[in-house]
Amino acid sequence: AQTHKILVLPGDGIGPEVMTEAIKVLKAFESTSHTFTLRQELIGGCSIDATGKTVTEEVKQAALDSDAVLFAAVGGPKWDNARKGLDGPEGGLLQLRKAMDIYANLRPCSADSPSVSIAKEFSPFREEVIEGVDFVVVRENCGGAYFGRKVEEPTYAMDEWGYSEAEIQRVTRLSAEIALRHTPPWPVISLDKANVLASSRLWRRVVEKTMKEEYPQVKLVHQLADSASLIMAVNPRALNGVILADNTFGDMLSDQAGSIVGTLGVLPSASLNGLPGDKTLKTRPYGLYEPTHGSAPDIAGKNIANPVAMILCVALMFRYSLNMEDEAQRVENAVRKVLDSGVRTPDLRGKAGTSEVGDAIVAAL
Ligand code: NAD
Ligand code: IPM
Ligand code: MN
Numbered sequence: 001a002q003t004h005k006i007l008v009l010p011g012d013g014i015g016p017e018v019m020t021e022a023i024k025v026l027k028a029f030e031s032t033s034h035t036f037t038l039r040q041e042l043i044g045g046c047s048i049d050a051t052g053k054t055v056t057e058e059v060k061q062a063a064l065d066s067d068a069v070l071f072a073a074v075g076g077p078k079w080d081n082a083r084k085g086l087d088g089p090e091g092g093l094l095q096l097r098k099a100m101d102i103y104a105n106l107r108p109c110s111a112d113s114p115s116v117s118i119a120k121e122f123s124p125f126r127e128e129v130i131e132g133v134d135f136v137v138v139r140e141n142c143g144g145a146y147f148g149r150k151v152e153e154p155t156y157a158m159d160e161w162g163y164s165e166a167e168i169q170r171v172t173r174l175s176a177e178i179a180l181r182h183t184p185p186w187p188v189i190s191l192d193k194a195n196v197l198a199s200s201r202l203w204r205r206v207v208e209k210t211m212k213e214e215y216p217q218v219k220l221v222h223q224l225a226d227s228a229s230l231i232m233a234v235n236p237r238a239l240n241g242v243i244l245a246d247n248t249f250g251d252m253l254s255d256q257a258g259s260i261v262g263t264l265g266v267l268p269s270a271s272l273n274g275l276p277g278d279k280t281l282k283t284r285p286y287g288l289y290e291p292t293h294g295s296a297p298d299i300a301g302k303n304i305a306n307p308v309a310m311i312l313c314v315a316l317m318f319r320y321s322l323n324m325e326d327e328a329q330r331v332e333n334a335v336r337k338v339l340d341s342g343v344r345t346p347d348l349r350g351k352a353g354t355s356e357v358g359d360a361i362v363a364a365l
Contacts, residue, residue: 001035004322007066008038009059012045012079012089013295014305014354015072021307021358022070022314025334028362029318029327039066043096044074044089044295048082054092060099068321069096069288072310073295085150093290097141100286102271103167104174105139106316107254107292109267118339122262122348125233130260133236137243137257138175139250141271143167144199146247163199163246168206175244176215177275186241187219191228191249203246225249232256254292263347264293265306268313270320287321289313303353306345308335311361334364 006026010019026036041059048054054074063069074089082088086095110133120127140163148160172188179186190207192200204222211220223231225245231238232253245253258264271288274281291309299305315331318324343360344350352360 001031001033003035003037004068005037005039005066006317007059007062007069008040009043009069009071010040011043011072011074011295012076013073013297013300015044015074015295017300017303017305017354018291018307018310019070019072021354021361022072022310024358024362025311025314025331025365026070028365029324034322034324034327043071043092045076045079045082047092048079048089054082054087054089055095060096063096063100063288064286068317069100069286070310070313070317071096071288071290073291073293075295076297076300084152094146096288097271098147100271100288101142101273101283102286102288103140103142103273104171105137105141105250105254105269105271106178106320107137107139107250107257107267107269108135109257109260110134110136118261118266118348123260124262125236125260129234130236132240133260134240135236135243135257136178137245137250137254138171138178139254140167140171140246141250142247144247161197161199161248163202165202165206168203169210172207172210172244173214174272174275175242176211176218179218179242180215181275182242185218187221188215188242188244189221189223189228189239191223191225191243191245191253193225193249194222195224199246207244225253228253229256232260236260258292263306264291264309265345265347266308266312267292268309268316270313270316272320276320276323285321287317289317289321303355304346305354306347307354307358307361308339308345311335311358330365331361334361337364 010016043055079089123130145159145161151158175188192203194200194204273286315328318328338360343352
């Protein structure tokens with residue numbers, strides 16, 4: 001059997017609740033051909049409480065030694081005063097992204113995903129507006145305003161928002177590769193504020209040059225990030241394709257994608273340092289899988305959090321890190337079946353608890 005080493009990071013708030021369900025689903029795939037070695041560690045607020053650090057060097061090393069990382073969520077009101085530089089709970093996740101150099105965060109919102117199949121029932125938008133929505137946000141994940149120099153004084157604060165050519169090039173290439181793997185090939189829609197920000201002007205120039213020279217067959221569209229947000233609300237199909245965005249714009253747009261489906265509780269994401277089969281990789285391939293949502297302190301500890309986003313992260317991990325595409329589709333089909341059957345958490349106007357939804361998905365596999 002193939003043994004896969006998985007680092008499990010439940011984190012804070014609803015993190016442990018949704019992670020428990022994801023692990024149930026993962027374990028259902030143990031077989032003569034696949035086994036999983038799970039190592040569970042602390043990150044975020046719980047790690048600050050136990051070790052004084054939001055993420056220890058040991059945990060970062062464990063991530064680098066794993067075949068994939070499952071991450072739930074970090075943060076909460078208890079640690080709101082602990083944020084300084086990258087030292088707060090959220091900083092633990094940022095440090096991990098940097099250590100693994102997982103520079104591309106894929107946040108799919110596509111018509112064939114189980115979460116979008118329920119959108120017509122739960123979206124605040126009319127059915128004809130959201131029908132056929134099919135995009136993936138590729139968010140630059142290791143640069144920009146998140147990782148620049150910071151000044152934090154009582155009456156002045158600054159986040160340096162910078163990009164190098166190389167940082168823009170690599171995420172552009174990965175976006176183009178995703179566009180090509182889609183049939184028919186997707187366009188790449190690159191977001192920026194080139195009308196205002198210097199970093200955006202470099203972004204636009206480098207994206208343009210890289211696409212023209214290396215991917216002339218892929219259609220490229222530049223879209224100002226603010227109006228992209230409007231388009232996502234009034235005519236989201238116009239953004240069908242790969243939405244390539246810098247760290248900040250990608251963070252915002254991917255949460256906005258939650259409004260299309262009506263809840264953040266069903267949107268997974270994959271952070272990668274390359275796509276499967278990438279021959280330019282100088283390290284082993286790294287993947288960290290996390291829901292788009294956070295630790296939801298408002299509903300933590302009540303067994304009502306939707307575990308679907310975290311469970312779909314298992315499917316993405318199968319697809320992008322473990323070369324288990326059939327199993328990925330089995331997870332997605334089971335999720336679709338359970339949501340269609342009406343076993344749903346309260347964010348989807350259902351009555352089921354977190355663990356009931358997880359059990360139902362395991363039973364549907
Ligand atoms: P959030 O995503 O935690 O919650 C936003 C809203 O969505 C809340 O009403 C919440 O109840 C709901 N929600 C989120 N996930 C849900 C789920 N699985 N099922 C049902 N409802 C769900 O965002 P926030 O409230 O802005 O942030 C809360 C904390 O989480 C903050 O400390 C923030 O920094 C942190 N956060 C962490 C991550 C992460 O770890 N990846 C991501 C975003 C926010
Ligand atoms: C996300 C979260 C994180 C981010 C925080 C928790 C660091 O909002 O994964 O979208 O801003 O990247
Ligand atoms: Mn976010």
